Amino acid sequence: MTESEVARIAAATLTRVGTDVGRPILVLHGGGGPFTVAPIVARYSSSHPVFAPTLPGWNGTARPEAADSVPTLARGYLDALVAEGLRDVLVIGSSMGGWMAVEMAAIAGAEEGYADVIAGIAVIDGTGIEVDGETIADVFSLDARGLAEVAWFDPERGYRGPSAFTPAQLAAQRANQETMRAIAGDPFMYNPTLASRLESITVPTSVVWGEGDAVVTPAYGRALATAIPGSDFALIARAGHLPQLERPEALWAILDGFVSTVRSAEPRRSA
Template identity: 30%
Template sequence: MDTIPAYQTELAEPDSLFIEVGGFRIHYKRYGQGPTLILLLHGSFMSLRSWRDVSLPLAEEATLVAFDRPVCGLTSRPLPKGSAPSPYSADAQSDLVADLVKALGFEQAILVGSSTGGTIAVMTALRHPERVKGLVLVGAMIFSGYATSEVPAPVLGMMKGLRPVFSRIMKLMIVKLYDKAIRKFWYRQERLPGAVIATYKREFMLGPWDQAFFELFLATRRLDLDDKLADIAAPTLVMTGEHDRAVKPEESRRLAEAIPGARLEVIPDCGHLPQEERPEVFVDAVRSFLSQERLLAANA
């Protein structure tokens, strides 16, 4: 990478780490130690802070890494050049996860993915099964939203040709609607401090974030995962908040039924982000799953 983004230097915290993988300078934090890697993938518009209350408890028996996914947090936001493949497509992001596991010094990882992070975790399990030891899918978008969105080809061509115009329009919309959109992820609003939203927003809107997010939008396509889920062999826990409004609990139940041997955990009194709204319950559920599946044993 030619230059280090200024915000990485200015906003890095004492436990911040950086690693160059797949054209990105990825910001991550690492806790615990052990032969098993737990890799946390947060959802869209957020950052690794989404795991702030569960990272240390889950790192008691494993090495745990939480990282800022592309277009989020302190991870760099490279812009595609010419006709090069977009680094922001779902395929490219899943390849990035697989490469990150290897770059961190592991052969496999237990992927814990929230929302669109769950989508990418599933994609990684399908494209790189040798890198995935287990899956925890939290309100994963598989049958709606990100995984089923696609801009019609004629419109896509027009948007690419008028990048500056459409990028600015999207920027204005995100700035205006950001707070309202994030609040919908919680079931009980009193559990969401305003400072948390402010921090997410500040860390999302760094560098050329609007251009990078627009590139991600242009690279979004229908993933057609329905018929592929039966190919997932990794032990899987599907988790949903009882009152999830972003990904309906019925979709998580359908996901658990589609993946062979998958377990389903419904978290009561909770919305889209159990790791934030009910962290103790979340940790207990994940620990129970890892224990029952014996996933914390040494990597084969």
């Protein structure tokens, strides 16, 4: 299975919801799967063409052997956007999806063939780089209670024990976790080369973080934002790793403005 076939499979997931006009928005989920970004899709599908793929390997979908890393998926989705004739796409990514958005912007800013594909990126509590002194929580080692403790500002609101799910749902969760481990687990939740390539990002970038995120801390988020030229950083009070689930209205107060700004922004160019 070649990387071009990864792009072919990625293209097959680019089902559009929403309007036929306006700037396209690509919404990328993290390890929790598509439901974690459903509020974002719902927010913008009334005014934009929105593409919200189920990433290969999640929710029982096929994952080609070559789709073995977040960088490979990022390139696959970039190539899929090109193949589908999509331009000026705003990419919004949550958690691992935020990492993928950053990879896409870094590739597009450094390599020929991707001019004008990406209009901007919004990174919501993303991973992807190694930050001195900031440890990414080992989510693979946590049970449901432990995951709620690190991912939610209010763990009781986020906790759902095994009894809340059917055996089929529990099996799907385990399969999703194994997919994330295969794609993002070695090295754990970051790409050793990404930090050195962030300077190639030339599009508007918004980095948004929940103040109570203990999967990747706000200090990690600030370091990521500082490393991306010209990016903005915003902190959401009383939210954890998934502010779109925990405090959506606070997220919209930030994200709506960014979406509106990107609509008329010109890409930044490296000197």
